[in-house]
Each structure stands twice: as structure tokens, then as C-alpha cells.
Amino acid sequence: MTEAADGSGRGKIDHLPGLESRLFDIPEDKFIEVVRLLERVRDHPDVRQTFAAIRPRLVQVRPDRRPTMKRVLCMPFEDVLESLSGVDVPLGRIERRVIEPVWRLVTECGDTALIDQLDRQVQETAPGNLNALRNIGRRLWPMAAQAIRGAVEQDGSRQMVWRLLHGDEELRRQVLDVAAFLDIGLTVEALKDALAPKPLPALDDHHVEAIEQAAQAAARQSPTLVYYLLLVAASRMANPADLLAVLNDIDLGKARREQPVIFAQLSGLVVTNLEERSARLDGKRDGAGGAAVAIAPEEAIAIAERLVASVNTTSAVMDFLAEPVYRERLDAVKAAVRTMVTGSVLDTAPQGILTVVAAPAASGRPVAVDDDAQTAAEDHARALRRCEGLADALGLHQPLKDAMASMEKGLLERAQALLAQYPKAAGDPDDAETAEMNLFYALRLLEMVAGPAKADRLRTAIMAATGEFGEE
Amino acid sequence: MLKGAIEYAPSTFEERGAAVAFTTPLLSQTRVRRGERSKLEVLIPSLSQGMGIYVVAWKSVPDMVSMTMHDRYLHDLIVKEDACSPHEIRRATLKAARRGLAGPKAAQAARHALEEDEEQSTLTHYLLILAILKAVGLESPEMLKAGIDTDEGQRLTRQLMTRAAESLRMDATLLYSRLADVAAVAAPVGLARSPKPGRLVRGLMDLKGFRDSLTDWAREVPSEAAPVAAFCAEVAQHTIAIGDKVLGDFHRRIEAIGPLMRDWDVEIVRVRAQAARMAWLLDGWSHITGAWEVVQTEDHHQQAATVNDLFRILPLLPRKESSRDFVEDAKQVRQAQRRSVRMLEDWRTGQMDMDAIRRIEAVKARAP
Known part of the structure; x- marks a missing residue:
């Protein structure tokens, strides 16, 4: 590629x-x-x-x-292939640059007659016919795994492997990982059906049962393969750390004795993964050319919620391992998330929320509302409210409280200024309607930031000024 | 104030009440009706996934539930206008949304809907004039060419309508006034030959799409909500069957404009009743079909959660409207789906569920 x-x-x-x-x-x-x-x-x-x-x-x-043969080959490890955008990174990821050398190893060292035969079948398969592709995979994957392992581990093919992998040790490791995923190709495919849709928001009992059965099937092939099976399971989850939380309750069958090792391997990987994801936050903020790329407040909160949930789950299960070094690494992840939330949601709130409520014009005529700006301000206000759910975890209680209080105060002041100007517009129906829209939009923002009880006082004042329900 | 949970098996549409498009999740699509001594009261279904329904005096609602600003405004407006029929409730709802209290997109959608109502009213009026002229053999290409909104067109129209009144042996003023009455009744439904389908005709079409989509979903998506979806589709189908019949008869009577004008006293009562029945039949469905459309871009889990949400507010046909006892059938479905219902967080915590409000507002922006 x-x-x-x-x-x-x-x-x-x-x-x-x-x-x-x-x-x-x-x-x-x-x-x-x-x-x-x-x-x-x-x-x-x-x-x-x-x-x-x-x-x-x-x-x-x-x-x-x-469908192509290469695509069928990738099916068992497609969930752990690196993603090119966003903050989420699959656990134990396989880089996309691995695909080409793996394919070359398979075609050059594998059973060419079988490859040709399967290739013809692939070409006759309609897009989306998953069962047919899995049937092809059933024969392709074990052969491919054997071919890869044979080539990488045997002395005879050392030259060719060196050439294909450019002597890159990391690439060599990933190629061997691919062989492991291929070994359990069919088990992985069955597990994908059970763990759908991706990303899976939460693990239910039947999900855990499916993981257990798949892990036992992998263990029957070889206990070392269970780890790879669990990587696929984790990568299909919205919060991969959830898998750690249930892992000790899963019976790994023939890999039962390896359970502590697998747990430690996965835990380490989850923490590394969280670090990578938080590092991507910096990447996002720095942008490609060094210029700051702002994360929209709602997106920032969604990312923060996912990362904090993962950190919390990981911390809870890590207590079991009593590894202080993990604790520090997780705290560093949280600090990165806190910086992102502060920068994208709290610090930008005055600009994002307050400025949309226009100050009364000198002429006394109301300024027309800007629907796009109002929509963006509402999104920001919602993000600010969602911060409440993260405040404890990120130690943002006081900064958030201050930001909310400042928004409430600012919105009230601006709304009061508009209200004071309202009588000047009331004489002209168009002006009155514009002035009322301004007031109602400000009211809505106040409702989002301060809640309906506090906003209701402003609503009463607006209704009194407009006299709309006067006879009440 | 709170009469306690009661069995809910209304006999008539009026007893079922008209759905109000509130944005507070707990109150979304609750129904308002005229209770004892003509006082407005609201029906709140299954507060805690129970089977009953709570009847609350309309004026007490703000004391019981923490309402959004939009809902406080709408609540006051409904009190002020003493609104109770689907038509009145819809006008009040559009007026509240137009204020921007359900967000800018809902405000735009409400303004658009009000403009469309105006256009439909003008179009219906125009088509009815053409129908009258055709009925008495006075079709005029000149008038059509001049257009009804030009001075020349209006002069020609007046002239022809005076002759049409003579032909029908009635006073021209009376003919105009009756036409205006028919137009007011027919505009929300829409005429059979209208180039632009009326609002209720469109509602019936949307309901057919919803029925088909939910039937497919129930068949194709492996979900615990599949039987609930199938039930929603069945209720939709029953409503459609009645709607098609009422609409067919309504259109036939309006098409026969000569007899309608002659047997005025009897006929106008009939068509008015049919238009009202169409409005009652489709009342509450626009939110449901809109919510289903909105969730089409989301995954099956979100769709299943929405199916369960919609089941809670499904406009079941009153006993007098259908031989099938939908209330009883709904109980069976509810037993099965109880496990997978999305909880109404706001009721238990007293906090506003911002995501739920946003989902409701998104529907309002699509189906005001």
C-alpha cells in the first residue's frame, strides 16, 4: 500500500x-x-x-x-485494524501497512492451488453475502496462518521475510499476531455476530456467555490464542475496559491456568490504549500544521465520557493487581481529558454561549436572531450541563460550578437588558416579535444552564412585559 | 388533584383526549380532555411502567412536574384558549414552537407549517370555486388564465360566481359564505384532486409508510421489541383502514358540491363530522411517525428503545371506533415488553433529561 x-x-x-x-x-x-x-x-x-x-x-x-481474497483474509482481524480518524483506537491494533506483506507471504508461501480455487469462488460471491465469505474463510484462514508462521519462523525463508518486512521487528510481531487471529478465524466470526452492533454500549449476560464460549473454543485450539480472541471482543466494545471487569468471572476452559497472565496482558494493553487515546486529544488540538483544531464542545464531552468510563472501570479492576504504576498512568490520562474538557467546554463558554444573546442596539430596534448561532450556543450549553456527570471524576467541580454561575449571571444580565429595551419595540409588531424571539432564545439558554426553576422567573417577567397572558 | 391510577379504556375520541406535543419527556404526547364541569384535565400514562393512567387537573400539572419553558408557555396558552380539540391543540402547539422555546429548528418548522396551512386554505378555496363553476357549467378559461390573485381574475370570478349563485337559486353572499365554510372544513384534510395533498391526507400517507416500515422491522430485526413493533403496526393498520373509509366518503361528499350546497344543513354537519373524525383518528400519530423517521439513521438498539417509547404513547382506538379491544391487547404486549423500557429518568431524579428533551425537539423540528 x-x-x-x-x-x-x-x-x-x-x-x-x-x-x-x-x-x-x-x-x-x-x-x-x-x-x-x-x-x-x-x-x-x-x-x-x-x-x-x-x-x-x-x-x-x-x-x-x-469481495476480494484480501478482504476475506482480513475478516478475522478487521476489528483490531488501526482506525484513521477519531480518538478511539482499537486495543492491540494491527497497522494497515501489515496487510500487504501478509498477503504477499500467503500468496508466495501458501497453497497456490487452493488460493486460485478460492479466488474464483470469491469472484462469484455477491457483496454482502457474509455466509459465503465465511465459508471461503474457513479454508483460507488456517492455510494462511500456517503459511505465515512457516515463512516467518523458518530459516529458509528468512531472506524473503526480511525483504517484505523491511527488517521491521514491529511489523514482524504484528504479522505473527495476524497468524494468531487467522487461527481462530471462525470463532472470531461467530463472536462478532454475538457482539453486535459495534461499538457495543454495554456487556449483557448473553454477551459474556458468548465471549466465554468463544474463549473456550479458542483455548481448545491453543491456550495462547485466548488473548487474541479477547482482543477482538474488547475492540468491539464502546468501553474496552468493561471486559476487564468481567474477565475474572469468565471460565477460560483449557486456558484457565493462564487467566492471571491474560488478565495482566489485557490490563496493560487497556492502559496503554487509554494513553494513546488521550495523546490523540493533543494531536487533535494541535492539528496537522500546528494550528489549533478546536473540538466542538459536545464532541469533547462525548470523548471525555468514554475515556473517563474506561479509566474508572480500569481503575476498579486494577486495584486487584495493586500496581501503583498503573494508577499513575491512569491519572495522567485523566489529566489529559480534564485539560481537553477545560479548554473545549469551560473556557470557551462565555464566547460560545453568552455572545449569542445580542446586546440591545443603540437605535433601540431589536437585532434579528441568528438561528445557527443559537443552535451552536444551545449545543455548548448542553455540553456544559453534561460536564456535571464528569466533574467528580475529573476534579472539575469548582471550575464547572464557577462556569455555570458565570453563565447564569451573564445570561440573566443580558436578558434583563433586552427586557428593559422591550417597551421601545412593543409598538411595532415586527419589532415586537423580533424582540420577543431574542428574549425567548435567551430564556432557553438560561433554562439549559440554570434549570427550569430559575428560568421560570425570567419567563414570568417576559410574559408580564409582553402582556401575552395578561388576563391571568 | 391527582385522582390515582385508573384503568384506561376510553369509549370515544373525546374521552381519549387530544395529544399535546410537550417537550418534557414525562409529559410528551400526554392527552388533554374536558373532564367534570368542563374543566381541562390531563392524562399521564404509566408513570412507573405501571398499567394505569393518571388523571390530573390541567392547572395542577406545573406543580406536579418540572416542565420545560416551552411546556409552561404551551400550558398557559392552552388554558387561555381553553383548547381541547386536535385542531385547537395543534394551533397552540405551533404558536409555542414558533416562539423558539423548542429550539431554532422547531421554530422554523412551526413557521413553515403555519405558512403551509395558509397556502392550503387559499388553494382549497380556489379549487372549491372552480368545482362550483364546473358543477353549474360555467368553467372559464379566461378566469383560469387571469389567475385568481389578479384584479382581472377576481372580477371574472365574482361575475361567474354571481351567475353560479343564480343557477343554484341562492344569494351570492350566501354561496360565498358556504364556500368559505366548506374550505375551512376541507383545508386541513385536503381535497381529493388537490395538486398538493392536505395535511391529514399526508398524515394518513405517513402512517401507511410507518406501518410498512414497522412491519418490516418486526420481521427482520431480531429484537425483544419486535412484538411491540408488530403491535404498533397493527394499530396503525386499523387506524388506516378507518381513515381510508372516512376519507373516501368525505371526498365523495365534497366532490358532489352541488348537492352539498343544496342540502346544506344536513351535508355540512356530515362533512364537518368526518373532517373532525379524520383529525381525531390521526391525532398523536405525527409525533410517532416523525420519531420513527428520525431514528432511521440510528442502530437497531436505539430503534428498539424508540419502539418501546412509542408504544407508551400509541393512540389506541377508542372502543366505539373499533370492534377490536386494543386496550386489552396492549396489556398483553406491555407484559412482554416491560423489561426493556427506557426509564424516564426525570421522574425519578427530578432532573431534566437533556438527551430525551433533545430527541423530542428533533421530532418537533421534523413533524411540528
Whole structure:
């Protein structure tokens, strides 16, 4: 693959000029149509680069892609493949640059007759026919795993492996990981069905049961494979640390004796994963060219909620391990999240919420409301309220309280100023309506920030000024 | 004030009450009706997933439930206008949303809906004039060419309508006044030949789409909510069957505009009753079909949660409207779905559930 290591293939292609950016803008059905056409010539290097560039939209739209052998090969480890955007990182991820050398190892060292036979079957399979693809995988994956392991571990093929992997030890490790995922391909596929949709918001009893059964099946093949099975399970969850919380209650069957080791391995990985995710927060804030990329307040809160939930669960299960070093690392993750929330939600609140309530114009005529600005301010106010749920965990109690109080005060002052000006507009029906809209929009923001009880006093004052329900 | 949970098996639409598009999650789509001594009262279903319904004096609602600013405004407006029918409640709801208290998008949608009402009223009036002229053989290409909104068009129309009144042996003023009455009755429903379907005709079409979509969902999605979805689709189907019949008869009577004008006293009562019945039949459904549309982009779990939410506010047909006892059937479904209902957090904690409010406002922005 020729994709840049940072995954940002956009804007570097000469041969299909402008196509990638246009593919981000066209309607979904057209996008799917173009993807289908491009897939017919997908082996062309330019087209491959185009696919790399449009991957974010492919992830979003998820059209049923034309099946290929390479895609079937990747099925057992697709959940742990690195993601190119967002803050979430799959646990124990496999980098996308591994796919090409793995495919070369399989085609060069594997059973070519079987590959040709399966390739013909793949070409006859309709997109979206998962059962047919799994049936092909049933024969492809064990052969591929054996081929990879044979090539990497045998002296005879050392030269070829060195050439394909550019002597990269990390790549070699990941290639061997891929072989492990392929070994348990069918078990993984069955588990995916049980752990749907991805990301799974919470683990129910039947999910835990499915993980247990899958883990026992993997353990029957080899106890070392259980770890890989659990990585897939964790990667399908919204909060991978949830798996740690139930792991000690799961009977791993033939891998029962390895349970403490697996638990320690996974715990370490969860913490590393959290660190990587919090580091991506800095990446997001710094942006590609060093300029600050603001995270929208609601997005910031959603990210913070996921990370804090993971940190909390991990902390709870880590107490079992009594490892102080983990505690420090988790605290560092929380500090990063706190900085992000402070910067994206609290510090920006005056600009994001207060300024939308227009000050009365000198002319006395009310200023027309701006619906887009109001919508953004409401989103910000909601984010501020959602901070309440994180305040304890992030030690943000006082800063949040201060921000809320300051917003309440500011909104009330601005609303009172508008109210004082209202009689000037009341004579003209259009002006009166505009002035009332301004007041009601301010009231709504106050309601979101301070709650209905406090907002109701302003509502009563507005109704008294407008005289709308006067006879009451 | 609070009469305690009662069995809820209304006989008539009026007893069932009209749905109010509140944004407070606990009060969303609760029904208002005229109770003892003509006082307004509100019916709040299953506060704690129980089977009963609470009947609360309308004026006491703000003391019982922490309401959004939008709902306080709407509550006051309904008191002031003594609104109780679906039409009156809808006007009050649009007026409240237009103020911006359910968010900018809901305000835009409400303004749009009010404009559409105006347009539909003008269009219906115009089509009825054409129908009258056609009925008495006075179709005029000149008038159509001039257009009804030009001076020339209006002069021609007056001239022709005077002749139409003579042909119908009635006073022109009376003809105009009756046409205005018919237009007021028909505009919310929509005429059969209208180039733009009326609001209630559209509502019936949306309900058909909802029925089909939920039937497919119940069949294709493995979920505990599947039987609930199937039940919602059945209730929709029963409503559609009655709606199609009422609408067909309504359109036939309006089409026969000559007899309608001649047998005025009897006919106008009939068409008015049919239009009112259409409004009652579809009352509460626009929120439901809108909520289902909104959740189409989300995953099956969210859709299942929405199915359960919608079941709670499903407009079951009153006993006099259907031979099937939907209230009894709903009880069976409720027994099965009780485990998977989304809790109404605000009732238990006293805190406003911002996400739930936002979901309701999103529906309001789509189906005001």
C-alpha cells in the first residue's frame, strides 16, 4: 500500500485529480456507485490511493464492498485494524501497512492451488453475502496462518521475510499476531455476530456467555490464542475496559491456568490504549500544521465520557493487581481529558454561549436572531450541563460550578437588558416579535444552564412585559 | 388533584383526549380532555411502567412536574384558549414552537407549517370555486388564465360566481359564505384532486409508510421489541383502514358540491363530522411517525428503545371506533415488553433529561 504512514492520503494524488475531494461531497447513493466502479480496477496504484483517501467516508457509509481474497483474509482481524480518524483506537491494533506483506507471504508461501480455487469462488460471491465469505474463510484462514508462521519462523525463508518486512521487528510481531487471529478465524466470526452492533454500549449476560464460549473454543485450539480472541471482543466494545471487569468471572476452559497472565496482558494493553487515546486529544488540538483544531464542545464531552468510563472501570479492576504504576498512568490520562474538557467546554463558554444573546442596539430596534448561532450556543450549553456527570471524576467541580454561575449571571444580565429595551419595540409588531424571539432564545439558554426553576422567573417577567397572558 | 391510577379504556375520541406535543419527556404526547364541569384535565400514562393512567387537573400539572419553558408557555396558552380539540391543540402547539422555546429548528418548522396551512386554505378555496363553476357549467378559461390573485381574475370570478349563485337559486353572499365554510372544513384534510395533498391526507400517507416500515422491522430485526413493533403496526393498520373509509366518503361528499350546497344543513354537519373524525383518528400519530423517521439513521438498539417509547404513547382506538379491544391487547404486549423500557429518568431524579428533551425537539423540528 502506498498510503502515507499518518493515513492522510488526501491531496497527494495526481492521476485522479480532485476525485477524492469530490467523493466526500457527492450524495451517498452516487458515492456507492463510484466505489463500485473503482473496485473493478482497484489494483491500479492510483485507485488504491484514491481508496486510501476516501477511507473516512467508506467507514461512514459502509457500502457493501466487492469481495476480494484480501478482504476475506482480513475478516478475522478487521476489528483490531488501526482506525484513521477519531480518538478511539482499537486495543492491540494491527497497522494497515501489515496487510500487504501478509498477503504477499500467503500468496508466495501458501497453497497456490487452493488460493486460485478460492479466488474464483470469491469472484462469484455477491457483496454482502457474509455466509459465503465465511465459508471461503474457513479454508483460507488456517492455510494462511500456517503459511505465515512457516515463512516467518523458518530459516529458509528468512531472506524473503526480511525483504517484505523491511527488517521491521514491529511489523514482524504484528504479522505473527495476524497468524494468531487467522487461527481462530471462525470463532472470531461467530463472536462478532454475538457482539453486535459495534461499538457495543454495554456487556449483557448473553454477551459474556458468548465471549466465554468463544474463549473456550479458542483455548481448545491453543491456550495462547485466548488473548487474541479477547482482543477482538474488547475492540468491539464502546468501553474496552468493561471486559476487564468481567474477565475474572469468565471460565477460560483449557486456558484457565493462564487467566492471571491474560488478565495482566489485557490490563496493560487497556492502559496503554487509554494513553494513546488521550495523546490523540493533543494531536487533535494541535492539528496537522500546528494550528489549533478546536473540538466542538459536545464532541469533547462525548470523548471525555468514554475515556473517563474506561479509566474508572480500569481503575476498579486494577486495584486487584495493586500496581501503583498503573494508577499513575491512569491519572495522567485523566489529566489529559480534564485539560481537553477545560479548554473545549469551560473556557470557551462565555464566547460560545453568552455572545449569542445580542446586546440591545443603540437605535433601540431589536437585532434579528441568528438561528445557527443559537443552535451552536444551545449545543455548548448542553455540553456544559453534561460536564456535571464528569466533574467528580475529573476534579472539575469548582471550575464547572464557577462556569455555570458565570453563565447564569451573564445570561440573566443580558436578558434583563433586552427586557428593559422591550417597551421601545412593543409598538411595532415586527419589532415586537423580533424582540420577543431574542428574549425567548435567551430564556432557553438560561433554562439549559440554570434549570427550569430559575428560568421560570425570567419567563414570568417576559410574559408580564409582553402582556401575552395578561388576563391571568 | 391527582385522582390515582385508573384503568384506561376510553369509549370515544373525546374521552381519549387530544395529544399535546410537550417537550418534557414525562409529559410528551400526554392527552388533554374536558373532564367534570368542563374543566381541562390531563392524562399521564404509566408513570412507573405501571398499567394505569393518571388523571390530573390541567392547572395542577406545573406543580406536579418540572416542565420545560416551552411546556409552561404551551400550558398557559392552552388554558387561555381553553383548547381541547386536535385542531385547537395543534394551533397552540405551533404558536409555542414558533416562539423558539423548542429550539431554532422547531421554530422554523412551526413557521413553515403555519405558512403551509395558509397556502392550503387559499388553494382549497380556489379549487372549491372552480368545482362550483364546473358543477353549474360555467368553467372559464379566461378566469383560469387571469389567475385568481389578479384584479382581472377576481372580477371574472365574482361575475361567474354571481351567475353560479343564480343557477343554484341562492344569494351570492350566501354561496360565498358556504364556500368559505366548506374550505375551512376541507383545508386541513385536503381535497381529493388537490395538486398538493392536505395535511391529514399526508398524515394518513405517513402512517401507511410507518406501518410498512414497522412491519418490516418486526420481521427482520431480531429484537425483544419486535412484538411491540408488530403491535404498533397493527394499530396503525386499523387506524388506516378507518381513515381510508372516512376519507373516501368525505371526498365523495365534497366532490358532489352541488348537492352539498343544496342540502346544506344536513351535508355540512356530515362533512364537518368526518373532517373532525379524520383529525381525531390521526391525532398523536405525527409525533410517532416523525420519531420513527428520525431514528432511521440510528442502530437497531436505539430503534428498539424508540419502539418501546412509542408504544407508551400509541393512540389506541377508542372502543366505539373499533370492534377490536386494543386496550386489552396492549396489556398483553406491555407484559412482554416491560423489561426493556427506557426509564424516564426525570421522574425519578427530578432532573431534566437533556438527551430525551433533545430527541423530542428533533421530532418537533421534523413533524411540528
